[in-house]
Amino acid sequence: MSMNGPESAAEKASSNMMRLGLVAVAMSGVIAFYVLTGRVELNDPVEVTARIAQPATWTANAPLTLDVAVTLANNTDEAMPLSLPSQCDIFRWFVADEDHNLVQSQRNDEPCLDVPMKGNLDAKTSISGEFTLTLDPARVKPGDYILFLRYWGYELREPVTID
Structure with a gap:
């Protein structure tokens, strides 16, 4: 005699939920194993990050400065040209403002040597610069902006709030 009542359906649903839970735990364990043993990298192969600080508050009579520390990381196993x-x-x-309208750009009269640059960034290393x-x-008043950066040809967009 087969039981097709509500108790039987509840037991089947409970059994299926238990199996699904065990599968999820097993999958999580496998993923954690591969990440923790370094067989899967979660970082991008090349990563650009920036720390931005505004040392003084905005005033109408003086230029405003932003201190920017930029890092380019090579997360691969090979040197990167x-x-x-x-x-x-x-x-x-x-x-740029929040609508991506240009507000101010870097001036071209800053001193630099106009010579080609070539080199390699070794595997699993990074280079940094402070500007x-x-x-x-x-042009730049208190409010929200987007700072577009390019460091060694790699681009980054960072939200900035001017106080």
Whole structure:
């Protein structure tokens, strides 16, 4: 005699939920094993990060500065070639409003050597640079902006709030 009542359906559903839970735990364990043993990397192969600080508050009478520390990381197992047509292109920036309208860009009169740059970034290493951006208080007022950065040819967009 087969039981097709509510108790039988509840037992089947409970059994199926238990199996599904065990499968999820097993899958999580396998994923954790591969990540923790380094067989799967969660980082991007090449990663650009930036720390941005505003050392002083905005005033209408003085230029505003932003301190920017940029890091380029090679997370691969092989050296990564770096090449730029000019040393002037190592770090480039511009500021846009939230609608992506240009507010201010880097001036081209900053000193640099206009010579080609070539090199390698070794595997599992990074390079960093620190830069001070001078913003015009007539263009950049308190509010929210997007800082577009390019470091060694790799781009990054960072939200910035001017106080």
